[in-house]
Amino acid sequence: MDLLNAFVALMNFVVIPASAYGAQLALGALGVTLIYAILRFSNFAHGDTMAFGTMVTILVTWALQGAGLSLGPVPTALLAMPVGIFGAAALVLLTDRAVYRFYRRQKAAPVILVIVSTGLMFIYNGVVRFIIGVDDQSFDDGARFVLSAREFREATGLQEALTLRTSQAITLITAVIVVALLFWFLNRTRTGKSMRAFADNEDLALLSGISPERVVAITWIIVAALATVAGTLYGLDKSFKPFTYFQLLLPIFASAIVGGLGSPVGAIVGGFVIAFSEVTVTYAFKKVLVYLLPDGWGPDGLVQLLGTDYKFAVSFAILVIVLLFRPTGLFRGKSG
Amino acid sequence: MRGVWLFALVAALIVLSGVMQSWNVALGIVNMGLVSAIMALGVNMQWGYAGLFNIGVMGFVALGGLAAVLIGMPPVAEAWQAGGARLLAALALGAGVIAAAALVWKRMAPGTARTLAMTVLLIGGFFAFRAVYDPAASAIEAVDPAVSGYLGGLGLPILLAWPVGGLLAAAAAWAIGKVALGLRSDYLAIATLGIAEIIIAVLKNEDWLSRGVKNVIGLPRPVPYEIDLQESAAFVEGVGALGADPVIASSIAVKLGYMALFLAVLGILLWLSQMALKSPWGRMMRAIRDNEVAAEAMGKDVTRRHLQIFILGSAVLGLAGAMMTTLDGQLVPTAYQPLRFTFLVWVMVIVGGSGNNYGAVLGGFLIWFLWVQVEPVGLWLMQTITAGLPETSALRTHLQDAAAHMRLLTMGVVLLLVLRFAPRGLLPEK
Numbered sequence: 001m002d003l004l005n006a007f008v009a010l011m012n013f014v015v016i017p018a019s020a021y022g023a024q025l026a027l028g029a030l031g032v033t034l035i036y037a038i039l040r041f042s043n044f045a046h047g048d049t050m051a052f053g054t055m056v057t058i059l060v061t062w063a064l065q066g067a068g069l070s071l072g073p074v075p076t077a078l079l080a081m082p083v084g085i086f087g088a089a090a091l092v093l094l095t096d097r098a099v100y101r102f103y104r105r106q107k108a109a110p111v112i113l114v115i116v117s118t119g120l121m122f123i124y125n126g127v128v129r130f131i132i133g134v135d136d137q138s139f140d141d142g143a144r145f146v147l148s149a150r151e152f153r154e155a156t157g158l159q160e161a162l163t164l165r166t167s168q169a170i171t172l173i174t175a176v177i178v179v180a181l182l183f184w185f186l187n188r189t190r191t192g193k194s195m196r197a198f199a200d201n202e203d204l205a206l207l208s209g210i211s212p213e214r215v216v217a218i219t220w221i222i223v224a225a226l227a228t229v230a231g232t233l234y235g236l237d238k239s240f241k242p243f244t245y246f247q248l249l250l251p252i253f254a255s256a257i258v259g260g261l262g263s264p265v266g267a268i269v270g271g272f273v274i275a276f277s278e279v280t281v282t283y284a285f286k287k288v289l290v291y292l293l294p295d296g297w298g299p300d301g302l303v304q305l306l307g308t309d310y311k312f313a314v315s316f317a318i319l320v321i322v323l324l325f326r327p328t329g330l331f332r333g334k335s336g
Numbered sequence: 337m338r339g340v341w342l343f344a345l346v347a348a349l350i351v352l353s354g355v356m357q358s359w360n361v362a363l364g365i366v367n368m369g370l371v372s373a374i375m376a377l378g379v380n381m382q383w384g385y386a387g388l389f390n391i392g393v394m395g396f397v398a399l400g401g402l403a404a405v406l407i408g409m410p411p412v413a414e415a416w417q418a419g420g421a422r423l424l425a426a427l428a429l430g431a432g433v434i435a436a437a438a439l440v441w442k443r444m445a446p447g448t449a450r451t452l453a454m455t456v457l458l459i460g461g462f463f464a465f466r467a468v469y470d471p472a473a474s475a476i477e478a479v480d481p482a483v484s485g486y487l488g489g490l491g492l493p494i495l496l497a498w499p500v501g502g503l504l505a506a507a508a509a510w511a512i513g514k515v516a517l518g519l520r521s522d523y524l525a526i527a528t529l530g531i532a533e534i535i536i537a538v539l540k541n542e543d544w545l546s547r548g549v550k551n552v553i554g555l556p557r558p559v560p561y562e563i564d565l566q567e568s569a570a571f572v573e574g575v576g577a578l579g580a581d582p583v584i585a586s587s588i589a590v591k592l593g594y595m596a597l598f599l600a601v602l603g604i605l606l607w608l609s610q611m612a613l614k615s616p617w618g619r620m621m622r623a624i625r626d627n628e629v630a631a632e633a634m635g636k637d638v639t640r641r642h643l644q645i646f647i648l649g650s651a652v653l654g655l656a657g658a659m660m661t662t663l664d665g666q667l668v669p670t671a672y673q674p675l676r677f678t679f680l681v682w683v684m685v686i687v688g689g690s691g692n693n694y695g696a697v698l699g700g701f702l703i704w705f706l707w708v709q710v711e712p713v714g715l716w717l718m719q720t721i722t723a724g725l726p727e728t729s730a731l732r733t734h735l736q737d738a739a740a741h742m743r744l745l746t747m748g749v750v751l752l753l754v755l756r757f758a759p760r761g762l763l764p765e766k
Contacts (some may be wrong), residue, residue, distance in 0.1 A: 042522035044391075100753060111389050111521045112755070115682070118391065119751040122679055126744030133737070246674070250533060253526045261522075301470075305462075309541045316530035320515050323527065327519050 006291035008160040018279035019272075020237055022167040023175035026271030027230035028248065029225040029255035030182065030264055037262040038201040038219040039100070041113035046227060046252065048124035051245035052091055053228025054235045057084030057130050057137045065141065071110065073143035073166065078174075079230055088224035096220055102218070119248070128242045129328060160291075167236040176200075178229055179268060182222070186264065190217060199262065247312070254315035260323050260329025269330060272286060278314045280307045281299045339694050339763050346701045353709065363591040365708055366701075369599035371660045376684040378652030382692035383682075384765070385613065386505070386645040387625040389525045392512075392645055394677035395532030396650045398539055399508055400501030400657020401667050405552045407497035408662070409489035415479040415544070420487055422472035423544065426465055433461030476544040486547045494556050498658045505654025506647045508535070513646045518639035524646075532678065539669035545756055546667060553666040559593030563585040571623030594663055601659065602697070605652065609693045621645060623693075638726060675744060680707060683751050689761025707743070712721070714742040 028050060035043040043049075060080035063120045070076050099120065103113055145151075149161035186192040198205040198215045206212060231245065239245070255274045259266025284302035293299075306313065322329060348368075354362030375397065382388040437454050440647060444450040516527035539546045540757040546552060565571045567584035571682045575585035612618050624631040624638055632638050661667050680703065689698020718739040754761065 042525065044525070099756075102756060109521075109527075111387065114389055115523055115686075116752065116755060117756070118679065118682070119748045121748075122675065122744045123748035123752070126741050126746075126748060129741040129744065130738045133734075134741075179362075247533070248524070254530075255524070257526070264720055307541065309537055310534075312530065312533050312537065316527075316534055319527065319530060321517060322514050323523060327523070331557050 002159075002291040005158055005160045006288045008158055008162050009287050009291065012162050014158065014276075014283050015278055016162075016164060016168055017096070018276045020171040020233075021279065022272035022275030024230050024234045024237065024271075025173050025248075025255045025275050027175055027178060027226050027233070028252040028269040029259065029267035029271050030179075031230070032252055032256045033228070033259070033262055033264060033267040034219055034223055036256070038215060038285060039104070039113070041117065042108045042253065042261075043223075044114060044249065045095075045120040045124055045248075046223075047245045047249040048121050048128065048242075049088055049092060049224065050227040050231030050234070050248070051128045051242050053084045053088030053224060054231035054240055054245070055084075055128050055242075056087035057081050057095075057228060057232045058132065058137055058235070058240060060084065061139045071142065075140055075142045075166065075170070075236055077139055077141075077232055077236055078170070081228060084228045085225045088228045089221045092220045092224045094219060101204055101213075105134050125242060125246060125252040133241070133243060137235075139240065140167060140236050160287075165237075171174070171237055172325060173201040173232045174229060174233060178226070182226075182264070185222075195219060214221065235244060250312050250319075251275075253316040254319040257329055258318060260331040263329065263331040266329050266331035273330075274315050277318055278311050281314050282308045282311050339698070342698055342702075342762055346698065346705065349705055350701075353705075357665065359588055360591070362738050363588060363595065365705055367591060367594050367598060367663060368660075369701040369704045370595065370602055371656050371663065372681070372698040372704040374598075374602055374656040374683060374686060375653055375681045376696035376700040377609060378601075378649045378650040378656065379471055379685045380599030380688075380690060380693060380696035381609065381645055381649035381652065381676050383685060384641055384693075384696070385618065385621045385625065387521075388517075388642060388646055388649075389521060390528045390646070390649070391525045391678055392530070392532030392535075393653055393660050393681050394672050394674050395528070395535035396508065396653035397657035397660065397677050398532075398535050398669070398672045399504040400498075400654040400659070401677055402539060402546055402655065403501035403662035404502050404569060404658045404661040405546055406489045407492050407500050407666050408494035408556045409552060410491040412479065412484045412486065412488035415476045415484060418479050419472035419475035419544075422468060423487070425474060426472055428467035429449045430461070432466045433457065433465065437461070473544045474543070479545075481550075484547075486552075486758050488573075493558070494662055495558050495597075501658030502651035505657070506543070506714040509647045509650030510643070513643040517642045517646065520751040532674070536669060536672050539667075539672075544713060549670060551666060551668045555662065555667070557665065558597060558662065559590050562590055565589060565691060584601065593605040598659060600665075601655070605694055606697065613693065617684045635760075663721060675747070679747060679751075680704075683747050685761075686751060687761055688755050689763035691765030692741075692761070694763075695763035697759050699761070707747075710743060711739075711745055714746075716740075718753050 012066060028046065030041060031049075032046050036043070045154040057080045059076055060083045061075075061077045064070070064080055065096070069079070071079055094113065101112070101117060143166050145163060146166055147162065148166040149163050152158075152161045152163065183189050184192075186196060194205065194210045195215050198210055198212065202212070205215075217315070234245075234248070251274050255270035257270070258266050259268070259270030280295050282304065286299055286301070286303045289303055290298035348366055350362050355479070358586060375393065378396075379390065379393060382390050393727025418594055423620060435458050440450065440454050440457060444453060479485055511567065512524075512527050512531050540548050540549065543550065560641045562583075563586075566582050571586065571589070572582045575582050578585075611623075620631070620636060621641065623634075624636060628638050682702040684699035685696050686699070715736070718736050722729075722732040722735050
């Protein structure tokens with residue numbers, strides 16, 4: 001029995017990675033849920049919006065690195081992120097003008113908008129692959145660890161080490177700041193309130209003089225910012241590869257639906273539910289169990305519920321459970 | 337009339353590529369065009385008749401491919417001895433646990449006791465399943481992994497795989513439809529996206545089933561092999577009389593054989609779909625699509641009808657998938673890309689004209705032709721554009737490498753343009 005080592009191993013391999021991943025999913029799901037609340041369709045191009053914003057960020061990061069600029073221990077990408085947000089916002093606003101607005105005026109059925117967004121997904125994806133290529137891109141710099149394995153072992157004398165990578169720490173801090181700003185904006189500012197009014201009841205909002213085009217434009221800008229931040233953090237934490245961002249669509253939608261499409265709080269909770277389930281189910285618990293059980297009782301196998309190749313099956317299973325038993329999600333989103 | 341002209345145009349394009357490139361290329365386009373037309377028919381049933389957005393076409397097509405392996409390949413006796421029975425037992429156990437959980441949910445009174453019973457059953461069942469399944473799977477995969485390492489198939493004629501592929505896809509569609517239909521339309525899209533990813537993950541990782549990324553090659557064929565034809569005296573004599581080279585003639589003869597089979601399937605399916613669309617059932621489907629609330633008020637069970645058409649359309653996709661794998665002669669799980677197998681089929685349906693079966697067939701041929709021909713054209717275009725740049729220029733190599741990704745962009749733009757300016761497609765629904 002070695003509770004302390006077991007706890008540290010669990011923190012190191014499950015809790016910290018899942019928290020960082022959960023924060024990234026939550027930011028992604030917030031974007032999906034906001035589009036759903038205001039524009040009333042599921043935006044399948046969201047994953048590739050993330051990829052586009054991240055790509056701009058990476059290109060600017062490389063330029064900054066080339067110019068010799070850096071933030072010391074903090075990744076240079078954070079400095080480049082505002083430009084990435086600007087690029088993604090320009091892209092989605094342009095898309096809205098050129099594509100979505102037409103269907104909005106027509107009052108097209110949501111399913112048409114979904115098809116249109118899949119078309120855009122491929123266009124964005126093509127643009128990203130065209131500019132930066134299909135390969136893995138690494139753009140992480142600065143200090144690699146806030147707390148490295150050696151430091152932790154020396155300080156505590158434990159066998160297991162608790163490490164905290166810079167990217168994980170930055171993910172969590174940035175996510176908290178972004179979410180706080182978003183909620184302050186939605187609840188306290190006049191524009192944010194008009195957005196919520198528009199989401200609740202479009203006709204009433206129009207009657208009270210809220211300009212729909214303005215609300216829509218602001219929503220797109222916020223979504224572009226959320227997508228770029230989520231994408232950049234994910235890229236820093238893991239790596240940037242255009243196809244991965246397409247694949248993130250499933251866990252992101254699962255997060256938004258678990259929480260309830262259209263509910264911002266739900267999107268955050270959903271992100272963490274999906275991330276923790278995914279990491280827990282695909283983690284090999286052998287190490288933790290060896291510490292917990294008496295000597296010689298340790299398991300022979302890896303005690304891994306599912307291989308990591310099936311991590312999407314976890315999001316999918318949770319999605320199915322929610323659709324079967326509570327289609328409106330945990331926080332009673334707009335859909336029924 | 338318009339339809340006749342458009343079909344003639346596509347035929348002329350294909351003949352042109354036969355004259356300009358080679359008849360082998362042209363026949364290759366025709367064969368995949370036929371398969372694409374069948375896929376487009378399947379999606380057209382779901383979208384055109386009923387307005388269902390299935391974004392997991394790839395998954396159903398891949399299930400058809402799996403059927404070709406499971407039916408056509410000879411069984412691997414040592415692998416069956418090593419763990420075949422145990423593996424089947426594990427699968428039966430897994431199915432039993434799910435059925436028992438569903439039964440608990442239906443029969444017990446709602447409440448904490450029911451939730452608890454179901455959760456315990458599912459979690460316990462999962463571990464029991466893994467306990468039986470894991471050793472069986474690794475025993476099978478250990479049997480000569482370089483050449484087999486999987487159970488093989490039933491060794492039956494490969495043509496039988498086509499309907500079986502349809503059945504497999506139909507079963508998957510039933511499961512998904514039960515969960516996601518009757519809710520918002522977007523939910524079906526997300527659920528199908530998920531199931532497609534998972535089906536591909538299973539094909540890539542379950543080596544005992546499909547050899548995973550090691551691929552299954554050398555599937556039996558419903559038509560003769562080129563080499564046999566070349567060795568057959570009668571064939572060589574026959575083509576010699578026509579003044580053709582036996583090597584080229586044999587490969588053309590094989591392609592013609594596939595073409596005849598595919599044409600027969602497409603003809604039957606097209607006839608069936610036309611009859612269905614004209615029947616009272618077809619009218620009811622379109623009525624539901626156009627106004628669900630009114631149809632429901634008329635006493636139609638909308639969710640049930642949706643489930644029915646979703647299963648039918650997916651079965652057609654599975655059938656087409658099995659045909660395609662038969663044509664390829666191999667199952668390559670990594671080849672299933674969402675762009676190629678989901679999105680392209682959607683572009684076919686929307687360009688051809690959603691709701692019109694002939695439109696779907698036309699779209700299948702036309703878009704497949706463009707898909708094959710756009711890449712050389714794109715490469716040529718990029719080479720022309722970059723011709724002024726120096727040989728060593730980084731921009732030049734980058735642009736030429738990137739030409740391959742132009743397909744994504746082109747297809748996306750085509751879809752958006754058609755949706756916006758000609759939403760009814762080339763052959764509109766009557």
